[in-house]
Amino acid sequence: xxxxLLAAIASIGLVGCVGELDTSGPGTNQGSGSGSGSGSGSGxxxxxxxxxxxxxxxxxxxxxxxxxxxxASGAVGNVSGFVHPTKSEAHATIIGFTSVVGSxxxxxxxxxxxVTNGHQGIVYSSDETNKITEWLNQExxxxxxxxxxxxxxxxxxxTGQETPAAATARVMAAWSGCMTxxxxxxxxxxxxxxxxxxxxxxxxxxxxxSGDGGFIATVDSQLMFDVVSSNKYYMLQYxxxxxxxxxxxxxxxxxxxxxxxxxxxxxxxxxxxxxxxAATNNGMTALQEFYTTTAAAVAAGGCGPxxxxx
Numbered sequence: 001x002x003x004x005l006l007a008a009i010a011s012i013g014l015v016g017c018v019g020e021l022d023t024s025g026p027g028t029n030q031g032s033g034s035g036s037g038s039g040s041g042s043g044x045x046x047x048x049x050x051x052x053x054x055x056x057x058x059x060x061x062x063x064x065x066x067x068x069x070x071x072a073s074g075a076v077g078n079v080s081g082f083v084h085p086t087k088s089e090a091h092a093t094i095i096g097f098t099s100v101v102g103s104x105x106x107x108x109x110x111x112x113x114x115v116t117n118g119h120q121g122i123v124y125s126s127d128e129t130n131k132i133t134e135w136l137n138q139e140x141x142x143x144x145x146x147x148x149x150x151x152x153x154x155x156x157x158x159t160g161q162e163t164p165a166a167a168t169a170r171v172m173a174a175w176s177g178c179m180t181x182x183x184x185x186x187x188x189x190x191x192x193x194x195x196x197x198x199x200x201x202x203x204x205x206x207x208x209x210s211g212d213g214g215f216i217a218t219v220d221s222q223l224m225f226d227v228v229s230s231n232k233y234y235m236l237q238y239x240x241x242x243x244x245x246x247x248x249x250x251x252x253x254x255x256x257x258x259x260x261x262x263x264x265x266x267x268x269x270x271x272x273x274x275x276x277x278a279a280t281n282n283g284m285t286a287l288q289e290f291y292t293t294t295a296a297a298v299a300a301g302g303c304g305p306x307x308x309x310x
Contacts, residue, residue, distance in 0.1 A: 054090070055087055059091075061128050062083045072084040082100045099214045105168040105169070109136050140165075140243070162249070164243055170251075173308060175298060176235065177306045180297070181222070183294060184221065186293070187289035190219050190220065190221035192287075193224070195219065197276075198273075199276055205217050205218050214233060216228065230308055236256065237259060240253070240254060264278035
């Protein structure tokens with residue numbers, strides 16, 4: 001049964017539901033999207049080159065090739081509504097979906113993987129693929145405090161330095177390899193998150209025990225650990241990669257507090273999510289402990305290989 005469930009979770013991809021917990025990561029340009037599906041918001045839609053690149057170069061591609069199934073005003077079936085019908089709201093909406101943009105690094109962004117793999121038999125021209133890639137590269141820069149840049153480079157400041165995409169993959173792989181079930185249980189992660197309740201007394205596990213909505217919270221410790229340590233998109237709900245654009249070697253994993261904050265306040269597109277205190281709760285206490293022990297293991301080195309399967 002667990003094998004079947006893990007396979008189902010691994011196949012979720014772009015699937016989402018109203019009120020789920022999802023995030024775009026550490027950026028600041030989120031928050032005014034709407035509609036069904038996953039995504040976090042941290043408030044505000046600020047001007048940026050990345051947003052302009054999306055609106056000028058990418059939005060038309062998304063509306064032409066994705067909107068028929070993924071419209072924020074009414075997605076078809078149990079998929080993410082990441083294409084907002086209003087252009088001015090579209091950027092804030094799409095970057096709120098980890099299941100779509102991942103950590104923005106092009107080599108790991110689900111949206112680009114779908115494009116290059118011919119999702120639903122849809123063909124994208126090299127120009128369209130390049131525009132999506134350039135937009136994602138610019139998001140990497142801005143989401144990590146790298147300024148506006150040009151949108152076409154890797155964001156590296158030193159010749160020969162590791163690219164943001166490579167650094168993201170390296171940090172996540174190391175983090176996965178250093179996660180241990182012993183530390184996970186010692187931090188009480190499964191009980192804390194599975195039994196955590198919102199202000200309406202609804203438990204997180206009522207909706208997310210099986211990984212529904214791209215977020216998992218269950219009292220089944222083995223299942224929760226297996227998913228968070230092996231599926232990068234579920235891992236990114238709890239942690240995110242903080243890139244150091246000046247020295248990629250210093251890039252590291254951090255607790256994804258912004259994700260929980262946006263959802264707890266019902267920021268778009270989480271208007272229907274039950275409210276809760278994102279700063280002080282048993283789940284965050286457990287997460288901080290698990291983060292501390294895992295970070296110590298990463299610093300010490302000598303962990304096992306990455307458990308990531310995607």
